[in-house]
Amino acid sequence: MAEARSDLTSRVLPATTLCFASSLAPRPLELHNHHANSNPPIECFRVSGVGIIAGGAGDLGAAFSRALFEHGLQNLTILDAPSEETAEPIISRLSSDFPLAKITFTRVDVADSGAVEKAVDAVVQTLGPITILANFVGVVCCEHAVQHSLHSWRRAFETNNTGSFAVAQAVARTVVTTKKGGSIILVASISGTRVNFPNHQVEYNASKAAVIMMKSYLAVGWGA
Ligand SMILES: NC(=O)c1ccc[n+]([C@@H]2O[C@H](COP(=O)([O-])OP(=O)(O)OC[C@H]3O[C@@H](n4cnc5c(N)ncnc54)[C@H](O)[C@@H]3O)[C@@H](O)[C@H]2O)c1
Numbered sequence: 001m002a003e004a005r006s007d008l009t010s011r012v013l014p015a016t017t018l019c020f021a022s023s024l025a026p027r028p029l030e031l032h033n034h035h036a037n038s039n040p041p042i043e044c045f046r047v048s049g050v051g052i053i054a055g056g057a058g059d060l061g062a063a064f065s066r067a068l069f070e071h072g073l074q075n076l077t078i079l080d081a082p083s084e085e086t087a088e089p090i091i092s093r094l095s096s097d098f099p100l101a102k103i104t105f106t107r108v109d110v111a112d113s114g115a116v117e118k119a120v121d122a123v124v125q126t127l128g129p130i131t132i133l134a135n136f137v138g139v140v141c142c143e144h145a146v147q148h149s150l151h152s153w154r155r156a157f158e159t160n161n162t163g164s165f166a167v168a169q170a171v172a173r174t175v176v177t178t179k180k181g182g183s184i185i186l187v188a189s190i191s192g193t194r195v196n197f198p199n200h201q202v203e204y205n206a207s208k209a210a211v212i213m214m215k216s217y218l219a220v221g222w223g224a
Contacts, residue, residue, distance in 0.1 A: 049131025049180075050075040052123055054110055054167045057087040060187070061136035062094075068132070069098040075127040077104045079119055079167070080137070102127065110137045110163030113170070120170040129178035133171040134185040135164050140204040153203040160207035165214060172222055184222075188212045 051068050055061040056078030065076055080087055087105045094103055104126070106119045123130060139159045141152040164186050175182045191201065192208030 046072045047132060048072055048074070049182075050077075050123065050127045050129060051132045051134070052077050052079060052120065052130055052167070052171060053134050053136065054079045054163075055136030055138065055187075056080055057082055057090055057105075058136055061134070062090045064134055064136065065090075065094060065103075066097070069094065069101050073132075074100065075102045077106060077119075077123045077127065079106050079108045079110065079116070081107065081109055083107060110135070110167055111158040113162075113166040116163075116166045117170045117173075120167070120174060124174050124178065129180040130171050130174055130182055131180065132183045132185070133167060134187065135167050136187045137163050137167075138187065138189070138204075138208075140201050142200050144200045145202045148200075148202060156203035156207045157210075160204070161210050161214070164211050168214075168218060172218075184218070186211055186215045186218075188215070 047068055051065075051073050053061050053065050053068075053076060056065050056076075057080035061078070061080070065078065068076060078087060078091065084105055084107060087107075091103050091105055094101070104123075106122070108115050108119045110116055120130070137159060139156055141156065143149065143152060168184050168186060171182065171184060188211040189204070189208040190196070191199075191205045192210075192212045195205060
């Protein structure tokens, strides 16, 4: 039965917990008197375990890999399409900046779900349970919608959507098996919610919009 409108002012709203109480507790002494070598804000964002960065040989994926190492990650695998020689400079730069970290590379087409599953299983075997997946793989083609080829359209959806789902699913399956929990980040784009006119990229916008909904669906379905 609907509440009387006047009752709404005394209604108790359901509480939402966004993180553990211990991580929300104020730590004024630590923040104000911290040792010169410690860095509490960084500690709050410390990451550990094993990471997979799909598209890690690209610009944003490589920067994200670096950020994970800066925040404490020790084991990371890059899954990407180009050859090992192309990815090599990125891996050697990371290896020399983070000598204690273990970094591996596997060449894989994310739209090939069998190959993705094999690569992800190999990571668990060699590095351990996966704690974080970030998928940066994405392609765009610039063609006017009137002339847009279905080949480019299908390539964008195969890579940006089927690929995103394939890596997310492969990692989720290992997380179910290892029972360790984990985080999955799917990179979309502002183009998934806005038309960046005059960029001619209808397939990119549509595919990134789908990534955004996939993220929402999986967050509810797998997070529950
Ligand atoms: N750069 C931007 O301004 C921007 C803005 C918004 C969103 N994004 C998104 O962020 C992500 C990364 O962007 P970026 O600028 O680093 O792009 P990038 O082209 O530098 O990196 C993309 C990576 O994906 C890889 N890749 C492409 N197809 C693949 C496939 N089938 N299998 C495996 N790997 C494949 C490429 O080899 C490349 O290393 C993309 O998803 C992009 O759509 C980028």
